[in-house]
Amino acid sequence: xxxxxxxxxxxxLHDAAALELxxxxxxxxxxxxxxxxxxxxxxxxxxxERCLGPTLDVGCGPGRFVSALIERGVPALGVDIAxxxxxxxxxxxxxxxxxxxxxxxxGAGRWPTILLMDGNIGxxxxxxxxxxxxxxxxxxxGTLIVxxxxxxxxxxxxxxxxSVAGEAVGPSFGWAHVGxxxxxxxxxxxxxxxxxxxxxxxxxxxxxxx
Numbered sequence: 001x002x003x004x005x006x007x008x009x010x011x012x013l014h015d016a017a018a019l020e021l022x023x024x025x026x027x028x029x030x031x032x033x034x035x036x037x038x039x040x041x042x043x044x045x046x047x048x049e050r051c052l053g054p055t056l057d058v059g060c061g062p063g064r065f066v067s068a069l070i071e072r073g074v075p076a077l078g079v080d081i082a083x084x085x086x087x088x089x090x091x092x093x094x095x096x097x098x099x100x101x102x103x104x105x106x107g108a109g110r111w112p113t114i115l116l117m118d119g120n121i122g123x124x125x126x127x128x129x130x131x132x133x134x135x136x137x138x139x140x141x142g143t144l145i146v147x148x149x150x151x152x153x154x155x156x157x158x159x160x161x162x163s164v165a166g167e168a169v170g171p172s173f174g175w176a177h178v179g180x181x182x183x184x185x186x187x188x189x190x191x192x193x194x195x196x197x198x199x200x201x202x203x204x205x206x207x208x209x210x
Contacts, residue, residue, distance in 0.1 A: 001081060001124075001173045008162035008169050010084040013037065013062060021175065022163035036061045036118060037088075040068040043201035044117075047145055048072065050196075050207065053112030056137065058101045059120035063089025070094055079105065102133055110139040116146045125157050125174025127186045135190045135210055144192065144208045148180045155182035180204055
């Protein structure tokens, strides 16, 4: 993603402001910036309790999962391409790297747990490519936990833009919306196998093992 495409996201994190995704068909999808900036909630806690061993949070945002894990004595590292997200995570005293998950990641092939939360299965607009990359980062018998789109039948790969106050801003970038059935299909092409799925608070999660 181009740096200028990130500016609305960076600003929303900095100001705790509302932010949406603008789709080519005119839809706007609300992004839950306030939840990302807050400590983990009871739904997030169902994910945290399943993290066994050092955990990599891909697209960590302001670092609520990294913070919650470390507070529980679980080593964790956040990765995000947005400078503001990484700065906010580090301001909590938590480790985070500013880079794409497709760049070099410490511990590649050895991570016991990897998280892909808050719609981040959409990163890059190519779910199969993203899942294949994450599989390569997992350790033997490691677990990848993915949050699926709330719409079961979602399976879209499209170009979106950020939207502020109802107005699309900045350049477009690749994104994807992936419900549970499509997520399972994409994962199967990479050799990942479903080990568990659950729903809480209107959100759906699937855990995979290599």
